[in-house]
Amino acid sequence: MTAPRRWRLTKPLRARIRAGHPWIYDRALSPPKGLGAGDIVTLVDDEGPVATALADPTSPLRARVLDLVPDQVIDAAWVRARAEAASARRSRDPLLVGCTGRRLVHGEADGCPGLVVDHYEDTAVVVFDGAAAAAFWRPRLPDVIDGLERGGHAIAHVWIRGERRDRTAGEALRGDPPPEIVITEDDARFSVDVRAGQKTGFFLDQRDNRRTIRRHAAGQTVLNVFSYTGGFSLHAALGGAARVTSVDIAAPALAGLERNLELTCLAPEQHEAVVADAFDFFARSRQRGRRWDLVIVDPPSFAPSEKARPAALSAYRKLAVAALSVVEPTGRFALASCSSHVTEADLLEIAAGLGPLRLRLSGGAGTDHPVVPAFPEGRYLKFLFFDVG
Numbered sequence: 001m002t003a004p005r006r007w008r009l010t011k012p013l014r015a016r017i018r019a020g021h022p023w024i025y026d027r028a029l030s031p032p033k034g035l036g037a038g039d040i041v042t043l044v045d046d047e048g049p050v051a052t053a054l055a056d057p058t059s060p061l062r063a064r065v066l067d068l069v070p071d072q073v074i075d076a077a078w079v080r081a082r083a084e085a086a087s088a089r090r091s092r093d094p095l096l097v098g099c100t101g102r103r104l105v106h107g108e109a110d111g112c113p114g115l116v117v118d119h120y121e122d123t124a125v126v127v128f129d130g131a132a133a134a135a136f137w138r139p140r141l142p143d144v145i146d147g148l149e150r151g152g153h154a155i156a157h158v159w160i161r162g163e164r165r166d167r168t169a170g171e172a173l174r175g176d177p178p179p180e181i182v183i184t185e186d187d188a189r190f191s192v193d194v195r196a197g198q199k200t201g202f203f204l205d206q207r208d209n210r211r212t213i214r215r216h217a218a219g220q221t222v223l224n225v226f227s228y229t230g231g232f233s234l235h236a237a238l239g240g241a242a243r244v245t246s247v248d249i250a251a252p253a254l255a256g257l258e259r260n261l262e263l264t265c266l267a268p269e270q271h272e273a274v275v276a277d278a279f280d281f282f283a284r285s286r287q288r289g290r291r292w293d294l295v296i297v298d299p300p301s302f303a304p305s306e307k308a309r310p311a312a313l314s315a316y317r318k319l320a321v322a323a324l325s326v327v328e329p330t331g332r333f334a335l336a337s338c339s340s341h342v343t344e345a346d347l348l349e350i351a352a353g354l355g356p357l358r359l360r361l362s363g364g365a366g367t368d369h370p371v372v373p374a375f376p377e378g379r380y381l382k383f384l385f386f387d388v389g
């Protein structure tokens with residue numbers, strides 16, 4: 001087998017890469033002569049070889065580290081071993097017991113740059129982060145799936161998500177995923193549509209934060225804004241909430257919520273679903289003097305890029321102010337952000353200007369979305385939970 005091509009680092013990144021940082025940008029690499037998207041290369045500097053990487057010569061994110069062994073042979077056994085290790089980590093995770101929706105491969109943090117695989121019952125849903133990741137992983141998927149099964153997860157169906165969110169985008173690599181998959185998350189049950197649902201069908205990453213809300217819900221009136229199919233709402237109801245109100249702008253999301261209440265055997269009378277824009281809903285509730293003991297706000301990403309950050313921070317501030325105006329004077333308030341460009345420090349700074357708040361706890365994505373210390377950029381989800389008053 002011939003050794004991979006050499007690609008020269010033009011910045012002193014050896015130590016960072018060796019510590020586990022997996023991303024190299026265009027400004028830190030020599031021009032990518034003759035390289036194609038998804039090619040395997042060995043990064044080198046003046047001291048010699050540094051690591052084996054995946055090339056993306058037309059993207060600002062030019063290379064992603066595959067292995068710290070330079071000239072590593074990336075064959076079927078390598079792919080299977082990575083996937084098996086990732087799958088086995090989930091199999092032995094006590095926080096995933098009783099949860100049949102799990103992320104099995106979380107990209108860089110599982111040593112599989114640009115690859116996401118979520119598992120719903122016996123269906124695996126695959127997402128590639130960009131064209132180079134697709135070019136690299138697509139032909140290797142049979143080995144990925146093989147490794148995931150060896151790691152303890154049965155896979156009857158494999159669905160590759162398309163770019164668009166309609167039923168005609170995407171393709172089945174194995175089997176034919178059923179139109180409705182019912183997963184359990186502790187004793188909540190959720191209906192998942194892997195073809196047309198948001199993300200891969202469900203927001204798996206909020207699992208532990210939903211559990212937090214459940215522990216705080218007994219006897220409370222709960223408002224869940226940006227509810228999607230009711231992840232936080234169901235857990236609040238199971239935790240003994242007096243009444244739950246869910247708000248989302250998308251009617252199909254709230255239809256999904258009704259289905260999930262039924263699947264979880266929760267009485268629909270305890271629950272109010274409102275199709276509305278979040279800001280309109282807050283304004284209307286304020287006018288009517290409506291308040292809740294516990295308010296959860298989990299908006300879509302406001303900052304898709306670093307450039308969008310200032311606008312995003314001001315949107316989070318507006319949202320937090322509006323949400324706090326409907327929290328009972330001694331209630332609780334949870335604010336989530338899924339943008340990697342908005343840090344926990346940013347959110348705390350916003351909160352600092354908003355009156356008497358006490359940080360009760362701060363959370364992130366669940367343990368099936370691992371974060372490696374050398375790559376804090378991977379910690380995209382923040383969840384801050386405050387006592388008010």
Ligand code: SAH
Pocket residue numbers: 202203206225226227228229230231232247248249250253276277278279298299300
């Ligand atoms: N908390 C959810 C995930 C929220 S995803 C869970 O745990 O599953 C964000 C949701 O916000 C989506 O369902 C989207 O339809 C909704 N949304 C987007 N813009 C909105 C707006 N302006 N007002 C209300 N909901 C909105």
